[in-house]
Amino acid sequence: MQYFLQLLISGLAIGAIYGLIAMGFAVIYKSTGLVNFAQGEMTMITAYIAWTISTTVSGNVFVVAIGAILAAILLGLIIERVVMRPMLGEPVFATVMVTIGLAVILRSAINFIWDAYPHGLDVGMGRDIVRLGGIGVRTGQVAVIATLLTLLAAIWAFFRYSKIGVAMRAVAADDRTALLMGISATRVHALAWAASSVIAGIGGVFFALSYDLSPAMFQLGLKAFPATILGGLDAVLGSGIGGLLIGITENLAGGYVSSGMKEVAGFLMIIVVLMIRPFGIFGERDIERV
Amino acid sequence: MPTTIPIPRPSAAPQPTAAPDSLLEFRNIRVVYDNAIEAVRDVSIAVPEGGIVALLGSNGAGKSTLLKAMSGILYTEEGVIESGSIRFRGEDVHHLAPDELVRRGIVQVPEGRRVFASLTIEENLQMGGYTRSNAAARERRDKVFALFPRLHERRDQIAGYMSGGEQQMLAIGRALMTDPKLLALDEPSLGLAPLIIDRIYEVIVRLRDELKMTVLLVEQNAQRALDIADYGYILETGRVVLDGTARKLAANEDVQEFYLGVSSSGRKSLRDVKHYKRRKRWLS
Ligand SMILES: Nc1ncnc2c1ncn2[C@@H]1O[C@H](COP(=O)(O)OP(=O)(O)OP(=O)(O)O)[C@@H](O)[C@H]1O
Ligand SMILES: [Mg+2]
Numbered sequence: 001m002q003y004f005l006q007l008l009i010s011g012l013a014i015g016a017i018y019g020l021i022a023m024g025f026a027v028i029y030k031s032t033g034l035v036n037f038a039q040g041e042m043t044m045i046t047a048y049i050a051w052t053i054s055t056t057v058s059g060n061v062f063v064v065a066i067g068a069i070l071a072a073i074l075l076g077l078i079i080e081r082v083v084m085r086p087m088l089g090e091p092v093f094a095t096v097m098v099t100i101g102l103a104v105i106l107r108s109a110i111n112f113i114w115d116a117y118p119h120g121l122d123v124g125m126g127r128d129i130v131r132l133g134g135i136g137v138r139t140g141q142v143a144v145i146a147t148l149l150t151l152l153a154a155i156w157a158f159f160r161y162s163k164i165g166v167a168m169r170a171v172a173a174d175d176r177t178a179l180l181m182g183i184s185a186t187r188v189h190a191l192a193w194a195a196s197s198v199i200a201g202i203g204g205v206f207f208a209l210s211y212d213l214s215p216a217m218f219q220l221g222l223k224a225f226p227a228t229i230l231g232g233l234d235a236v237l238g239s240g241i242g243g244l245l246i247g248i249t250e251n252l253a254g255g256y257v258s259s260g261m262k263e264v265a266g267f268l269m270i271i272v273v274l275m276i277r278p279f280g281i282f283g284e285r286d287i288e289r290v
Numbered sequence: 291m292p293t294t295i296p297i298p299r300p301s302a303a304p305q306p307t308a309a310p311d312s313l314l315e316f317r318n319i320r321v322v323y324d325n326a327i328e329a330v331r332d333v334s335i336a337v338p339e340g341g342i343v344a345l346l347g348s349n350g351a352g353k354s355t356l357l358k359a360m361s362g363i364l365y366t367e368e369g370v371i372e373s374g375s376i377r378f379r380g381e382d383v384h385h386l387a388p389d390e391l392v393r394r395g396i397v398q399v400p401e402g403r404r405v406f407a408s409l410t411i412e413e414n415l416q417m418g419g420y421t422r423s424n425a426a427a428r429e430r431r432d433k434v435f436a437l438f439p440r441l442h443e444r445r446d447q448i449a450g451y452m453s454g455g456e457q458q459m460l461a462i463g464r465a466l467m468t469d470p471k472l473l474a475l476d477e478p479s480l481g482l483a484p485l486i487i488d489r490i491y492e493v494i495v496r497l498r499d500e501l502k503m504t505v506l507l508v509e510q511n512a513q514r515a516l517d518i519a520d521y522g523y524i525l526e527t528g529r530v531v532l533d534g535t536a537r538k539l540a541a542n543e544d545v546q547e548f549y550l551g552v553s554s555s556g557r558k559s560l561r562d563v564k565h566y567k568r569r570k571r572w573l574s
């Protein structure tokens with residue numbers, strides 16, 4: 001039981017990171033109809049910026065958090081404005097290729113701007129162990145799970161109650177008619193890129209906090225993408241939950257079956273789920289538009 | 291395609307020098323899609339303030355294209371205004387972005403209603419009021435609910451589950467939320483039962499008479515439209531082939547033969563009339 005809970009908690013913690021990045025994918029897909037293949041790389045950049053802030057400005061957790069969020073917003077806005085907006089109206093295939101190109105560029109930017117060595121992000125907390133019902137858990141793990149749950153609630157409320165949140169759903173439902181109502185798609189898209197960058201970036205910072213920071217971190221995107229497919233590419237909350245499910249499945253399979261199963265288990269679950277629900281557990285829309 | 295001998299149009303003469311009281315005016319508009327398909331050629335239409343103008347024509351005549359040009363959304367379909375202009379309150383507006391056009395008071399209820407299916411009725415209306423302040427939108431919403439009590443009853447329901455008639459009311463209500471001066475409706479009677487069409491048309495008349503709204507009514511259903519319109523234009527393959535007061539159009543032999551009293555399945559077109567016959571009639 002102890003062992004099970006331990007696996008469950010650490011599965012939830014890594015799953016929460018996948019979930020945050022998966023939500024990043026879903027926010028962009030939902031409002032622009034695109035899969036952003038640079039999501040993992042954007043996440044990595046934000047984590048590196050957080051590390052730079054912690055080593056040069058201040059290691060205070062609030063300074064790092066606020067700095068990283070602002071940097072992520074800026075990153076999302078710049079990419080939307082400079083790279084994505086000129087592609088508006090171009091074929092989806094071409095636009096998705098652009099995100100793949102962007103991914104490669106951002107990946108090598110890490111080596112130019114920073115370096116190729118692993119680093120540890122230290123904000124003076126997150127690595128201490130607390131005891132929860134007899135098992136030891138790192139505070140960073142508790143924090144990331146709590147953050148994911150808080151964001152799930154906040155995003156639910158945002159899409160339901162805020163005018164711009166409803167507008168994002170309207171654009172997702174029918175962008176041309178949204179245009180006829182005077183809803184500016186470019187503003188909605190800019191907001192989506194900024195929000196996606198922040199949500200995923202938070203996941204990246206937590207990863208750097210609990211594990212390490214290295215130029216291989218973009219691979220988190222490859223882990224999170226299946227999570228968003230599982231939860232539903234158009235389902236922001238579903239993607240967050242998809243991340244948790246994959247994290248738990250991986251950890252339990254790795255702990256009880258074999259460590260080799262860890263990689264496979266998540267994908268096995270995805271295949272089975274997609275056979276039953278092709279658009280993901282919480283997905284609604286025909287995703288062939290990708 | 292019939293021969294392209296220019297057909298004189300007696301009633302077209304006073305038109306380009308349009309009356310200054312036109313709220314909206316299309317001037318010699320030509321629209322091309324994909325650099326190849328000419329959907330509208332040299333169309334001039336004037337919509338005077340406070341009136342209902344009917345724009346009639348069969349499938350593919352270019353009616354919706356004109357409305358897309360009016361709303362500035364042609365670019366979403368690779369369409370461009372090749373020449374001509376659209377004027378609203380005496381100003382050129384065809385270069386403006388869709389949201390700016392809405393802010394100025396031009397809105398359309400698109401063909402097929404296009405409610406936001408996954409949003410509630412209330413959220414659909416909220417989106418209509420997107421360009422307005424929250425306080426103004428709330429006020430408008432109460433007016434829309436007064437006009438369509440049905441929408442109020444079902445305000446929390448998902449729009450996609452409503453009947454066609456209710457969706458049409460919602461689409462009109464949503465457009466009214468923008469606080470328009472000019473309301474264009476693209477085939478509001480499409481696919482609705484006669485009784486429901488009556489209701490929708492009653493509302494359109496009330497909009498003109500009580501709210502002093504200017505209406506551009508696009509229809510294939512010429513009978514209904516000419517019943518309430520003040521003036522009408524008939525569009526065929528991208529050209530205005532006939533225009534006049536609604537009464538005059540309703541009395542016109544060709545219009546009667548091809549647009550009125552013909553079941554929609556058996557609808558023919560003015561195009562099918564022999565060319566000499568058309569010419570003779572328009573000259574008479
Ligand atoms: N996006 C588009 N790309 C290319 N051609 C188009 C496009 N939209 C419309 N057309 C063409 O332009 C012409 C006019 O179409 P439009 O939709 O304006 O007609 P309409 O009068 O609204 O017809 P309906 O009564 O069927 O709605 C048609 O020949 C149509 O095929
Ligand atoms: Mg049409």
